[in-house]
Amino acid sequence: MVALTTASWQLQRSKRRLRRIANRVAFGFAVFVIVSPAILVFLWMLSLSFKPEIENIAYPPIFIPEHPTLANFARVFEASPFGRYLVNSLIVTGSATLLAIAVGVPAGYGIAKAKAYRLAVLVLIARITPNLSYLIPLFIVFQMLGLTGTLWPMVITHLVITVPIVVWVMIGFFETLHPDLEEAALIDGATLWQAFRYIALPLSRPGVVVAAILAFIFSWNNFIFGVVLAGRETRTLPVAVYNVLTFEQISWGPLAAAALLVTLPVLILTVVIQREIVGGLAAGGVKGG
Amino acid sequence: MATWATLPGSKAGAHGFGSFWLRLARLVGPGQRRPYVLFVLPALAIIAAVIIFPWFFTLFMSVHDWKITQSRSFVGLDNYAQLFGDERFQWALLRTLYYTLLAVLAPLILGTLAALVFHRKFPLRGFLRGVFILPMMATPVAVALVWTMMFHPQLGVLNYLLSLVGIPPQLWVFDPGTVIPSLVLVETWQWTPLVMLIVLGGLAALPTEPYEAAQLDGASAWQTFWRITFPMVLPFLMVAAIIRTIDAVKAFDIIFVISQGGPGTASETLNIFLYLQAFAFYNIGYASAVVVVFFALIIALSLALLYVRQRSKWSP
Numbered sequence: 001m002v003a004l005t006t007a008s009w010q011l012q013r014s015k016r017r018l019r020r021i022a023n024r025v026a027f028g029f030a031v032f033v034i035v036s037p038a039i040l041v042f043l044w045m046l047s048l049s050f051k052p053e054i055e056n057i058a059y060p061p062i063f064i065p066e067h068p069t070l071a072n073f074a075r076v077f078e079a080s081p082f083g084r085y086l087v088n089s090l091i092v093t094g095s096a097t098l099l100a101i102a103v104g105v106p107a108g109y110g111i112a113k114a115k116a117y118r119l120a121v122l123v124l125i126a127r128i129t130p131n132l133s134y135l136i137p138l139f140i141v142f143q144m145l146g147l148t149g150t151l152w153p154m155v156i157t158h159l160v161i162t163v164p165i166v167v168w169v170m171i172g173f174f175e176t177l178h179p180d181l182e183e184a185a186l187i188d189g190a191t192l193w194q195a196f197r198y199i200a201l202p203l204s205r206p207g208v209v210v211a212a213i214l215a216f217i218f219s220w221n222n223f224i225f226g227v228v229l230a231g232r233e234t235r236t237l238p239v240a241v242y243n244v245l246t247f248e249q250i251s252w253g254p255l256a257a258a259a260l261l262v263t264l265p266v267l268i269l270t271v272v273i274q275r276e277i278v279g280g281l282a283a284g285g286v287k288g289g
Numbered sequence: 290m291a292t293w294a295t296l297p298g299s300k301a302g303a304h305g306f307g308s309f310w311l312r313l314a315r316l317v318g319p320g321q322r323r324p325y326v327l328f329v330l331p332a333l334a335i336i337a338a339v340i341i342f343p344w345f346f347t348l349f350m351s352v353h354d355w356k357i358t359q360s361r362s363f364v365g366l367d368n369y370a371q372l373f374g375d376e377r378f379q380w381a382l383l384r385t386l387y388y389t390l391l392a393v394l395a396p397l398i399l400g401t402l403a404a405l406v407f408h409r410k411f412p413l414r415g416f417l418r419g420v421f422i423l424p425m426m427a428t429p430v431a432v433a434l435v436w437t438m439m440f441h442p443q444l445g446v447l448n449y450l451l452s453l454v455g456i457p458p459q460l461w462v463f464d465p466g467t468v469i470p471s472l473v474l475v476e477t478w479q480w481t482p483l484v485m486l487i488v489l490g491g492l493a494a495l496p497t498e499p500y501e502a503a504q505l506d507g508a509s510a511w512q513t514f515w516r517i518t519f520p521m522v523l524p525f526l527m528v529a530a531i532i533r534t535i536d537a538v539k540a541f542d543i544i545f546v547i548s549q550g551g552p553g554t555a556s557e558t559l560n561i562f563l564y565l566q567a568f569a570f571y572n573i574g575y576a577s578a579v580v581v582v583f584f585a586l587i588i589a590l591s592l593a594l595l596y597v598r599q600r601s602k603w604s605p
Contacts, residue, residue: 110328274419
């Protein structure tokens with residue numbers, strides 16, 4: 001009688017353990033299924049960019065390069081003034097991001113402190129509007145002002161992306177910042193600007209960094225403004241990759257290499273601020289359109 | 290942290306505010322103690338120039354017959370009348386709705402599943418979550434080019450993968466019948482992470498008591514999901530649905546790079562139609578009318594979803 005219960009108890013225990021292992025394997029499989037499409041596309045991009053053309057158009061496809069080569073990257077720089085386009089991208093995205101930080105951080109502070117949420121809604125509507133709808137009127141204005149052919153139109157239109165992102169992120173950040181220190185400073189006779197400059201701003205550095213990185217990424221990725229506004233000399237990288245490399249009948253290797261070069265800075269930045277993105281900033285979909 | 294989606298509704302309810310102009314006047318007014326207007330003014334000037342001005346200029350252009358490099362003339366609502374009789378526009382509208390429906394549902398379902406997985410603790414979770422969100426941050430043009438190569442009917446890796454499980458090769462974006470689902474596949478790959486993040490935020494905020502009670506009552510995992518988890522994350526799912534709808538209606542980069550609206554006009558959505566009218570045919574006035582209708586459509590869709598969200602809100 002006693003022996004019987006012990007045996008059935010042992011049987012039950014091993015059954016339970018077996019089920020736990022099966023659960024764990026199934027869960028691991030689920031994680032694998034969910035994450036692999038995300039990573040495989042980038043690995044395929046990597047693979048294409050390091051393989052000679054013969055391996056790239058082989059069927060069945062060759063996944064791991066048999067004769068890895070850097071020739072595709074060299075070809076990218078030969079086939080187009082890629083360095084020039086890199087500089088363009090840095091100028092456009094850099095200026096648009098810096099300007100947005102300069103005006104957006106104080107604005108976020110002002111809106112959060114004065115609770116001017118109608119202004120916040122305005123920023124929200126700006127995010128909803130299709131980018132092309134800004135482009136048509138601005139395109140006409142740039143033509144009238146004779147700015148076409150310079151980088152100015154690009155910098156100005158990229159503000160459409162960066163300013164709302166920075167303002168929005170900073171409103172959220174300053175709302176969570178405890179007001180005690182600033183109020184103490186105000187009572188001691190500091191001006192509003194001093195309270196912002198010497199107390200709130202230093203405390204908000206993590207928020208500013210995240211806002212800057214998000215603004216940078218979405219401006220860097222932007223394609224639609226460049227397609228319309230950029231001339232041969234003023235292309236940014238996404239436009240260059242699309243225009244130069246697709247229309248000149250270039251082969252897969254260099255195309256993948258160029259694509260990789262364009263998106264690599266973004267991928268690195270994403271991994272760096274992964275925690276902040278997950279931690280809530282993206283919870284409402286901070287995205288540049 | 291305030292977010293795009295939660296701030297206007299919840300904060301407006303919590304604090305209440307007067308009209309926009311009253312608020313601005315209070316910001317500007319001479320008698321007030323805290324002149325925060327100076328903080329907001331530079332940003333407001335930029336927003337007025339690059340965001341608000343274009344809205345009104347678009348309205349102005351939409352009632353003119355306006356071609357680039359040619360003179361313009363006032364035509365009233367003719368552009369709008371022409372628009373609603375334009376079969377190409379009607380098809381673009383239908384295609385946009387079809388594309389949007391698929392590009393909202395697929396990421397919503399997959400993103401919820403992914404969130405349920407990432408809600409559990411497991412080794413390397415943080416790193417894998419970082420990898421999982423790479424598609425939504427990567428440069429769209431770059432990934433679109435790689436997908437174009439993957440879609441290649443003869444040499445593409447997708448048909449090879451299908452052949453491994455015995456499915457005959459597909460034409461993907463080269464067939465009018467499958468081009469939109471194929472593009473939605475890319476869009477889903479790209480934006481499922483965003484839905485995952487939103488739902489994950491919802492799961493993290495759930496109370497634990499209902500789960501303890503369910504466990505005591507011996508509920509199955511399936512029952513627990515449908516009776517407890519699903520109703521409680523529903524508001525977050527609606528937020529995700531609103532954001533996805535807005536983004537799917539506006540989709541441009543992926544479609545423009547991979548199919549250019551083709552084959553023929555089989556994937557010409559509203560945004561591609563708009564681009565062609567404005568910058569291929571230079572019908573600025575007509576394109577502006579498209580923008581106005583387009584904008585109205587986006588607002589209408591978001592309001593409809595917002596309404597559903599208010600009605601479905603879980604209350605304790």
